[in-house]
Amino acid sequence: MKTTDISAPEYFHKVVDCQWACPAHTPxxxxxxLISAGRYSDAYMINWKSNVFPGILGRTCDRPCEPACRRVxxxxxxxxxxxxxxxxxxxxxxxxxxxxQPAKIKNGKKIALVGGGPASLTVARDLAxxxxxxxVFDGDPKAGGMIRTQIPKFRLPDSVIDEECGYILGLGxxxxxxxxxxxxxxxxxxDYDAIFVGSGAPRGRDLDIxxxxxxxxxxxxxxDWLSSVSFGHINKISRRVVVLGGGNTAMDCxxxxxxxxxxxxxxxxxxxxxxxxxxxxxxxxAQHEGIxxxxxxxxxxxxxxxxxxxxxxxxxxxxxxxxKGRRKLVPSGEPDQHFECDDVLVAVGQENAFPxxxxxxxxxxDQWHMPKVDPVTFRSTHPKVFFGGDAAxxxxxxxxxxxxxxxxxxxxxxxxxxxxxxxxxQPAVEVMSQKMGIxxxxxxxxxxxxxxxxxxxxxxxxxLKDIKAEVELGFDQKLGFKEAGRCLNCDVQTVFTSSLCIxxxxxxxxxxxxxxxxxxxxxxxDLRRRLTAPSINLTQDLxxxxxxxxxxxxxxxxxxxxxxxxCAERCPTGAWDMxxxxxxxxxxGTKCRPPRRSAA
Amino acid sequence: MxxxxxxxxxxxxxxxxxxxxxxxxxxxxxSTLCAGCGHDSITAxxxxxxxxxxxxPHRVAKISGIGCSSKTxxxxxxxxHGFNSVHGRMPSVLTGANLANRDLIxxxxxxxxxxxxxGLGQFAHCLRRGVNMVYIVENNGVYGLTKGQFSATxxxxxxxxxxxxxxxxxxxxxxxxxxxxxxxxxxxFSGDKHxxxxxxxxxxxxxxxxxxxxxxxxxxxxxxxxxxxSFDFVREHNEAVNRLDFISSRMPIEIDxxxxxxxxxxxxxxxxxxxxxxxxxxxxTDRTAAMGFLQQQAAKGQIVTGLLYVHPDSxxxxxxxxxxxxxxxxxxxxxLCPGSAVLDKxxxxxx
Numbered sequence: 001m002k003t004t005d006i007s008a009p010e011y012f013h014k015v016v017d018c019q020w021a022c023p024a025h026t027p028x029x030x031x032x033x034l035i036s037a038g039r040y041s042d043a044y045m046i047n048w049k050s051n052v053f054p055g056i057l058g059r060t061c062d063r064p065c066e067p068a069c070r071r072v073x074x075x076x077x078x079x080x081x082x083x084x085x086x087x088x089x090x091x092x093x094x095x096x097x098x099x100x101q102p103a104k105i106k107n108g109k110k111i112a113l114v115g116g117g118p119a120s121l122t123v124a125r126d127l128a129x130x131x132x133x134x135x136v137f138d139g140d141p142k143a144g145g146m147i148r149t150q151i152p153k154f155r156l157p158d159s160v161i162d163e164e165c166g167y168i169l170g171l172g173x174x175x176x177x178x179x180x181x182x183x184x185x186x187x188x189x190x191d192y193d194a195i196f197v198g199s200g201a202p203r204g205r206d207l208d209i210x211x212x213x214x215x216x217x218x219x220x221x222x223x224d225w226l227s228s229v230s231f232g233h234i235n236k237i238s239r240r241v242v243v244l245g246g247g248n249t250a251m252d253c254x255x256x257x258x259x260x261x262x263x264x265x266x267x268x269x270x271x272x273x274x275x276x277x278x279x280x281x282x283x284x285x286a287q288h289e290g291i292x293x294x295x296x297x298x299x300x301x302x303x304x305x306x307x308x309x310x311x312x313x314x315x316x317x318x319x320x321x322x323x324k325g326r327r328k329l330v331p332s333g334e335p336d337q338h339f340e341c342d343d344v345l346v347a348v349g350q351e352n353a354f355p356x357x358x359x360x361x362x363x364x365x366d367q368w369h370m371p372k373v374d375p376v377t378f379r380s381t382h383p384k385v386f387f388g389g390d391a392a393x394x395x396x397x398x399x400x401x402x403x404x405x406x407x408x409x410x411x412x413x414x415x416x417x418x419x420x421x422x423x424x425x426q427p428a429v430e431v432m433s434q435k436m437g438i439x440x441x442x443x444x445x446x447x448x449x450x451x452x453x454x455x456x457x458x459x460x461x462x463x464l465k466d467i468k469a470e471v472e473l474g475f476d477q478k479l480g481f482k483e484a485g486r487c488l489n490c491d492v493q494t495v496f497t498s499s500l501c502i503x504x505x506x507x508x509x510x511x512x513x514x515x516x517x518x519x520x521x522x523x524x525x526d527l528r529r530r531l532t533a534p535s536i537n538l539t540q541d542l543x544x545x546x547x548x549x550x551x552x553x554x555x556x557x558x559x560x561x562x563x564x565x566x567c568a569e570r571c572p573t574g575a576w577d578m579x580x581x582x583x584x585x586x587x588x589g590t591k592c593r594p595p596r597r598s599a600a
Numbered sequence: 601m602x603x604x605x606x607x608x609x610x611x612x613x614x615x616x617x618x619x620x621x622x623x624x625x626x627x628x629x630x631s632t633l634c635a636g637c638g639h640d641s642i643t644a645x646x647x648x649x650x651x652x653x654x655x656x657p658h659r660v661a662k663i664s665g666i667g668c669s670s671k672t673x674x675x676x677x678x679x680x681h682g683f684n685s686v687h688g689r690m691p692s693v694l695t696g697a698n699l700a701n702r703d704l705i706x707x708x709x710x711x712x713x714x715x716x717x718x719g720l721g722q723f724a725h726c727l728r729r730g731v732n733m734v735y736i737v738e739n740n741g742v743y744g745l746t747k748g749q750f751s752a753t754x755x756x757x758x759x760x761x762x763x764x765x766x767x768x769x770x771x772x773x774x775x776x777x778x779x780x781x782x783x784x785x786x787x788x789f790s791g792d793k794h795x796x797x798x799x800x801x802x803x804x805x806x807x808x809x810x811x812x813x814x815x816x817x818x819x820x821x822x823x824x825x826x827x828x829x830s831f832d833f834v835r836e837h838n839e840a841v842n843r844l845d846f847i848s849s850r851m852p853i854e855i856d857x858x859x860x861x862x863x864x865x866x867x868x869x870x871x872x873x874x875x876x877x878x879x880x881x882x883x884x885t886d887r888t889a890a891m892g893f894l895q896q897q898a899a900k901g902q903i904v905t906g907l908l909y910v911h912p913d914s915x916x917x918x919x920x921x922x923x924x925x926x927x928x929x930x931x932x933x934x935x936l937c938p939g940s941a942v943l944d945k946x947x948x949x950x951x
Contacts, residue, residue: 073612074609074612075609439603439604445604446604446607447607447608449607449608502819502823502831502832503791503831504636504637504638504641504791504817504819505640505641505644505790505791505793506635506637506640506641508644509640509641509643509644510606510630510631510640512606512607512608512609512610512624513609513610513611514610514614515611533611533613533614534611534613534614534615536613549832549835550835560611560612562607562609564604564607566604566606569604569635570635570636570640571635571636572634572635572636572819572820573636
């Protein structure tokens with residue numbers, strides 16, 4: 001193998017599994033260390049810069065970082081990264097003085113943002129301080145989009161949404177609530193220099209089976225129902241409720257129903273429990289509240305009498321693999337099952353809908369009626385129109401919308417400065433030794449054996465009575481400190497300098513995970529077979545350095561390295577050093593544009 | 601050294617031996633020696649050898665004297681018996697322990713100061729008697745704990761860290777062991793675990809006095825140009841006479857070696873030593889030839905390593921003395937007080 005080029009920003013970035021997995025590349029270990037140090041405001045600001053909504057995401061994020069966490073491969077359970085973000089948000093001081101100031105001098109460029117959700121707000125956050133005049137349009141009276149309408153208040157209180165949307169609107173962003181954009185043509189005709197569409201995936205999929213029309217009064221589309229609950233238009237539901245669907249919306253529906261009078265609430269999914277789209281912790285939360293989840297049942301008919309819903313009939317199915325190895329649901333042959341109920345919530349998926357974008361305004365759509373959007377620049381086929389969030393590539397999560405927003409803002413900023421938007425800015429990277437003394441490092445390198453701490457919950461009886469009572473109480477400072485101690489500091493990298501190495505094997509002997517091997521070089525698969533410990537996780541890189549006196553190479557398997565620094569402590573010559581890798585994604589602003597040559 | 605305990609976490613796919621242990625289960629507490637010390641690599645090799653042999657930790661007794669080397673038993677086999685004895689007196693304590701309980705595996709761990717200076721007499725007599733043990737000398741050529749004076753194994757003409765030249769002749773412990781009748785003599789290098797681990801395994805399986813001289817660079821005081829015990833010097837002058845594969849009696853023998861290149865030596869317990877020859881046509885069962893070869897190569901400045909000598913049918917001290925076959929702690933009152941009739945018989949035999 002070739003000697004590893006650690007100057008390429010991706011190499012060490014991939015070692016920080018959580019940050020690499022996060023669409024917005026939030027510097028997770030950095031903010032967790034700040035939480036350990038009690039520096040909640042600093043931890044919050046690192047999050048705020050990167051993911052814009054720390055308090056909101058600290059309660060609702062889909063956490064792509066957690067399954068990626070190295071701790072999963074080392075013991076079992078990841079660090080509770082998401083809930084630690086909430087700790088930063090809960091215990092920070094007033095951070096308003098640290099926020100960017102509204103631009104004193106406007107640059108004269110006007111941006112229209114369609115939809116007031118996370119994608120649009122991120123674009124506005126990035127562009128407004130630069131002097132852009134940003135106007136956000138939303139059909140709802142308050143900013144937040146799906147964050148406000150679809151996430152139940154017992155998971156995310158309004159106060160948190162108000163606070164974090166307020167930080168953005170306070171940057172001089174104009175918010176026009178209650179203003180639904182009905183025509184892209186009309187919008188294009190106005191003098192906006194760029195338009196960003198962040199209108200989400202606002203249409204809940206319906207279920208067209210017999211009885212749908214007749215029993216319509218008691219059949220509700222999940223996201224519309226949640227939205228009505230959110231705005232207080234609906235405040236009760238019947239005693240027996242069936243929720244159809246296995247995603248996170250279904251989990252929000254059943255738990256909301258439980259609080260609005262639903263005593264017997266059942267969730268029914270077509271496929272297996274394991275295959276449900278809902279996050280495992282959301283399924284757990286629903287079950288914790290006494291909501292059974294029934295699987296392998298396909299709805300075939302809404303039963304009704306005298307214009308009133310009486311229940312739903314389901315066909316029992318089982319999963320089989322066809323000749324091509326694809327998983328298919330086939331009738332199991334057992335008799336149909338009937339669930340009696342008074343109300344049904346249909347949460348079987350969401351769709352994009354752009355009835356307001358005219359066919360002839362220059363924005364092309366693909367065969368699935370989705371706009372053709374460049375996945376890097378987020379530009380549509382119209383040079384001035386950009387898409388992001390669910391509106392761009394279908395339903396995903398808030399953190400994806402934020403990531404899209406940052407990139408779209410970079411594109412808009414570059415475009416309006418006359419630059420090629422396909423030329424993307426590099427991240428800023430800093431690598432710095434953490435050595436303080438002979439066995440002293442500027443990070444806590446002792447490995448905590450603690451198992452993942454559980455977030456305290458509000459008493460179930462009280463929680464189920466009030467739809468606005470937040471169920472999760474969040475970690476207190478003590479628990480937050482303990483959980484933060486579980487982080488392995490994967491951003492503190494093991495950096496090897498061959499010219500200093502005397503090949504004494506001290507690092508090989510001390511490494512608790514047997515990550516390090518000195519061996520003759522070879523091709524990757526050959527090398528992996530010859531390492532000290534089995535090397536079977538091919539998604540994790542081998543760190544290879546040549547230039548040793550014996551002609552061998554140093555090979556370190558990054559897979560389960562604890563970043564404990566013992567290799568560096570035991571190294572007599574300083575060939576190993578622990579260096580903190582900090583990667584800062586480049587957002588809109590002067591940094592994203594290459595320096596211009598001066599006129600002289 | 602490090603102040604931290606080694607984290608308990610280990611690689612999730614570590615291999616396990618016949619007892620269900622990983623190599624991590626054979627560790628002791630974390631080393632307090634200088635970072636990069638060769639002794640720590642020897643510690644790791646002993647751990648690896650015991651792991652691979654699936655030795656039950658409670659069947660091992662680690663005995664040592666004084667010095668950096670003699671601290672190392674703390675760092676391996678944390679669940680075994682241990683005795684950190686007086687300077688240079690490890691061989692006596694080991695002999696006594698061995699006589700009392702012949703069922704344990706005895707690891708004598710010593711250094712060049714402990715064995716070649718203050719304990720030279722003890723070293724000699726212990727080997728001469730054929731005590732069943734593995735006698736390891738972690739040989740770095742200096743007194744590390746007292747800041748690097750030449751030890752008795754430092755080569756004449758080698759330079760200290762401060763530039764002094766050694767004018768005394770050196771003691772070659774492996775050559776002495778051969779002369780004194782050790783039935784297993786090897787030399788190895790802490791920086792070459794591929795050579796060292798099988799040698800330790802073979803020595804543990806050997807009946808009788810097994811001696812291993814392990815050159816172990818002192819990173820703090822003897823790893824500079826002019827030293828003959830530095831990593832660089834040993835790597836440049838290392839002349840391995842053979843490569844050893846240890847095959848325990850429980851394993852089927854699978855040989856895919858070229859005919860004529862391997863010599864198989866079977867030890868008393870049925871274990872086999874497959875010796876791949878390197879370079880010179882070296883016969884590890886010829887003691888006098890081994891002694892001569894060692895002298896010739898030493899004169900050329902070469903360090904001969906590998907399994908230098910093995911006596912496959914060796915005996916040990918218990919056989920010489922015709923001692924009781926069971927450990928003393930297992931003898932009951934009947935064995936210890938066989939009655940006046942037996943006493944009379946003994947007395948009659950002495951008249």
